[in-house]
Amino acid sequence: MANVGSVWQLQEGEVRKPGLAHFVMMALFAGIGVVVGTFGSLAVPLGYVTAFWPGQAIQSVGSIWYGAWGGIAGFIFPIISNMISGSAPLPVSLAYIPGNLAQSIIAGWAFRQFKADPRLKSAKDWIIFTVWGIIVSNILGAGWGSFVLKWFGLIAPGAHLTVFIGWFVGNSIASWVLGVVMLKFISPIVIRTKTFCKGYWA
Amino acid sequence: MEQTRKMQRTIIGYIPAESPMYALHPVARLILFLATGLLPLFIEAPEYNVLFIIIIFFMLKYSHVNLSRLKIFLPMMITVGIIINLTYFFFPINTEEGLIIFSIGRFNAHFHSFMWAMSIYIRIIALLLASIFYFSTNRERDILVGFRTLGFPFIVSYFFGLILRSAGIFLEDYAIIREAEQARGLDVRNLSFGGKVKHFSMYLVPLFTLSIRKCEDISIGLFSKGTELSGKVDGKKRPDYLKHKMKLQRTDKWIIATIIAASLAVVYFDLVVDSFSLENAWLYRTLRHTWFNL
Numbered sequence: 001m002a003n004v005g006s007v008w009q010l011q012e013g014e015v016r017k018p019g020l021a022h023f024v025m026m027a028l029f030a031g032i033g034v035v036v037g038t039f040g041s042l043a044v045p046l047g048y049v050t051a052f053w054p055g056q057a058i059q060s061v062g063s064i065w066y067g068a069w070g071g072i073a074g075f076i077f078p079i080i081s082n083m084i085s086g087s088a089p090l091p092v093s094l095a096y097i098p099g100n101l102a103q104s105i106i107a108g109w110a111f112r113q114f115k116a117d118p119r120l121k122s123a124k125d126w127i128i129f130t131v132w133g134i135i136v137s138n139i140l141g142a143g144w145g146s147f148v149l150k151w152f153g154l155i156a157p158g159a160h161l162t163v164f165i166g167w168f169v170g171n172s173i174a175s176w177v178l179g180v181v182m183l184k185f186i187s188p189i190v191i192r193t194k195t196f197c198k199g200y201w202a
Numbered sequence: 203m204e205q206t207r208k209m210q211r212t213i214i215g216y217i218p219a220e221s222p223m224y225a226l227h228p229v230a231r232l233i234l235f236l237a238t239g240l241l242p243l244f245i246e247a248p249e250y251n252v253l254f255i256i257i258i259f260f261m262l263k264y265s266h267v268n269l270s271r272l273k274i275f276l277p278m279m280i281t282v283g284i285i286i287n288l289t290y291f292f293f294p295i296n297t298e299e300g301l302i303i304f305s306i307g308r309f310n311a312h313f314h315s316f317m318w319a320m321s322i323y324i325r326i327i328a329l330l331l332a333s334i335f336y337f338s339t340n341r342e343r344d345i346l347v348g349f350r351t352l353g354f355p356f357i358v359s360y361f362f363g364l365i366l367r368s369a370g371i372f373l374e375d376y377a378i379i380r381e382a383e384q385a386r387g388l389d390v391r392n393l394s395f396g397g398k399v400k401h402f403s404m405y406l407v408p409l410f411t412l413s414i415r416k417c418e419d420i421s422i423g424l425f426s427k428g429t430e431l432s433g434k435v436d437g438k439k440r441p442d443y444l445k446h447k448m449k450l451q452r453t454d455k456w457i458i459a460t461i462i463a464a465s466l467a468v469v470y471f472d473l474v475v476d477s478f479s480l481e482n483a484w485l486y487r488t489l490r491h492t493w494f495n496l
Contacts (some may be wrong), residue, residue, distance in 0.1 A: 020421050020424055020425055020429070020431070021417060021418075021421040023361070023431065024364065024417050024420045024421045024424065025413075025417045025421075026361075027361055027364035027365050027368055028364070028368045028413045028416060028417050028420070029413070030365045030368070030369075031364070031365050031366075031367070031368025031369040031370075031371070031372055031413075032368070032369075032372055032406075032409055032410065032413055034365065034366075034369040034372075035369055035372040035373055035376055035409070036405075036406065036409075039376065076365070077365070080365065080366070080369070083333045083336075083337065084215065084337060085278070086275040086278050086279070086330045086333065086334060087278060089239060089326060089329030089330055089332070089333060090236075090239040090240075090329070090332075090333060091239065091240060091243055091329070092329075152243075152322075153318070153322045154286065154322060154326065155285075155286070155289045155293075156289045156290045156292075156293035156294065156295055156315070156319075157293070157295065158292075158293030158294075158295075159289035159292065159293040162289075162293075163289070178406065181404070181406060181407070182406055182407075182410070185407050186406070186407060186410045186411070189410075189411065189414060190410075190414065193414055193417075193418075195414075195417060
């Protein structure tokens, strides 16, 4: 008998296939990311080493809810939001892609792998979100991001570690706060929709 | 009375109602953006990138863009400058020269480090202005026509179109939510940093709820229209009204060829002749001579 307690478990007779609705949701989700990323950057304008970039919460939560669709949206929307907000030029935004991709898929993978509930119901769910969705994601994101900044000469090589720590701590706090709000308040609605992905694509 | 320039609201910002730039085909504008968005990376000499910035400002003015709208980017540009200069002040490079401009405590402002920070800052401003120029003179449909003319698959251009449209929709939703809060007397300017973060997170709940509803509506709409996300419909090439309406003219082709030739020339002079390096820059040499008599 299917485990009705797990949101990732398909119910008896339930069929989920990737479709047009997933494609539309991916685009809408990226659109929200553009808005949130742009206003996050403009509200607290620290440029490319922004210590407050709420977009990372959108990335983590996106892959938890929408699997690979959320992952794709999560690395595309920063390119557009960076251009609109003026927080990073196009070449820098393109170079950020691997870091943004990592930030966009890790939480989704961890929640499915360890069967955590997106509604954050148990201590296990909180720990998985905090460890994988925030700490691991931001270590990789901040690590890659600060490397890109050094690569483009936007920070002095000696400042690499300082920028990495500032980026990691600042982004982690902001994305944890926003991510928790989104998961606690919006997950109950999202998991009832047909675009919610129990697997990676549907 | 001074004539105020009419601007049109687009989904991603404001563009002039009329502009000489609109005479250019969108693909020519897109290639201009790609060139101006990349070329400053090949230039270290500050004077050339300053010239580039002046040209972009001239183009903004020529294109009838309301320059007062650029104020929104000013805080970003100032903080970026501060961050770049601070990192190169506290973590200087090429200190072995021993050329110190000034000292604060045990920290020294080294000449090369200072000049490099200035070069990088001016380069970044040039790149950012190139982006701002493109988004200030192009509608969403121009971007899509540019993509399609360059041969991007239909699904890619459609996806970008949908992102831009949904960003526009949510910007409006966001504005409505903010206005509703202001009408109830909330002044976010008085909130602390923590308060702003907490407050910002609360915007997400209504935004997502709206997005879920809109996703349903759009999906049903597309499904009922029988939309296929491929470049072919019933085995035939998908007709494209906008692309058909906006045809590349001879002038566009000449402009594209000129942009590509100029870009290749810049790359050649940087990589082969080393014309744009910081050490060869007129400003670098002049300041070095003025401050250190070298």
